[in-house]
Amino acid sequence: MPPSFSVFTIGDALITFNPSQTGPMRYVPQFERKVGGAELNFAIGCSRLGLRSKWVSRLGKDEFGRYIYNFVRGEGVNTEDVHFVEGYPTSLNFKEIREDGSGKTFYYRYQSPILTLAPNDITEEMLEGINLVHITGVFLAVDPKNLEIAKRVLEIAKQKHITVSMDPNIRLKLWTIEEARKAYFELFPYVDILLTGLDEIKLILDSSSEEDFVNLAKRYNIDQLVIKDGANGSRVYYRGIWFQKEAFAVKPVDTVGAGDGFDAGYIYGYLHDLHMEERLAFANGVGALVTTVSGDNEGLPYLEEVWSFIRNEAVIER
Template sequence: MPSNYGVLTLGDALITFNPSNTGPLRNVQTFARKVGGAELNFAIGCARLGLNTKWISRLGGDEFGKVIYNFARGEGIDVSHVKLVDGYPTSLNFKEIREDGSGKTFYYRYQSPILTMEPTDITLKMLEGIDLIHITGVFLAIDPKNLVITKQLLKLAKQKDIPVSFDPNIRLKLWSIEQAISTYKEIFPYVDILLTGLDEIDMIIGNSTEQSLVEFAKSYAISQLVVKDGGNGSKVYTNDTWYAKEAFSVNPIDTVGAGDGFDAGYIYSHLHGYKPLERLEFANGVGALVTTVSGDNEGLPELDEVLAFIRNEKVIER
């Protein structure tokens, strides 16, 4: 059943072109048009699980922008704070998918419409009915001004005592690791739940031993440090204890979006009072299901699908 919990996220979205066949992009002749973007994927994942989801963004006032806007609205996402902007082309990306499900992404987001957003666009009214705010490093990487916008949102969240989750989602095609770390250090003091890949946290703090992670979490008073490690499962450090859960066994077709799906699953289970191991299991289940379908968000499951998958511990027919 849908819940009354409200989640808000802030960020860009893109038209994604999925290749018609696997292999190097230079050998691909045709593509299928899809919708993607880390924050939008998260929003879709939350909406499908039954959370009331609000998305703040800017899209080009072009046909592609209308595609994304209508798609998000059709998923039940609150798009009242998404604006279509003339003169700025909607961002694009082209995906390359290899036979093992791994891939690369090629971005075309120069003059992104998200550049037109200002700190004054973020208001307390946006936070009405919101129980958690989720941000990612992708929005922060697009333009330096986005740090000011994000901090405006985080300060308002603190005023209203709304918890914050953060996924670094490092994109080294958009900025350097040094720029990312410098920016993240201004974000971490506001973060309650950190959702990071093992390789990402290793890049951020230069170490990924459990002791180093504990010291890092305590230094910023992060109450839940969640580490995603793909097929090796996930773990969380919370209340002075580590909890770990193995991954589900699936045959991955496309791994893009699995991390965003994991985030949505973890936030859903956190808001609903799941225990640490239950949160990891639920999030692992969402992430696994995402990989069984080609596309950034096509595989994001609905609640009953996740529950059935977890209970049966097997790949369901999709």
């Protein structure tokens, strides 16, 4: 039976170079080529969970661009609105991974192909049959005009009564917190599900008060305010009640992409109407599994793996 729900996302993609060993990047002798990008990771995560997934982007007309395109198609993601452009090299990043699994990312995305995408490239037809639109702050940070592109997507989504989710995914290497706040607050009125890290919402509101978190949701009519807190688990504010779920104990080797995986898991739970606590547990499970594999999206699990993991029905071998 084909999947019954479709998700849409838009954003840059990169060739990610993973280090051959842990430690400061300047001491790493070799790197392995991978594929990355927050929105792309989300699209792949959804596809592996059995959702129909559509990703809109631009790639350099070069070998790296072709590699990304073929990789994404192989994951079952709809790429009909992904196009190659001349004169804009496919973006790169290099990862640094420390012994505890934490890491840093160094971007080389000057003249990214996504810069050629314009608001008038977004059509109503692109969102036909879509159940949910997912936007992240990474796309917004790459270029100032991307805010207008995102607004165009979200305006169409609202006209079509499509649910909107957003992950602020703050990248302070790409813009300032002041620039980020301005963009986020312009988009919050469109958002139904806000998926944010605890550190991120503290930065956005310049506050650690739970009351301020709730007031944000109420002010913008955000139906579900989801807060990710890594090893401390996650929680969601929904209709006046906080629901929470503890994290799963795993030994992380690479935390990059865990938040994107969590988002895909939560959206799967939302679309399949799981109870709030089960929805959080499912998302926590996806995020945990991602951290057990090196790479941005290699650890994104398939549906049966997630259920086996969170129900302790089987040992996940990776």
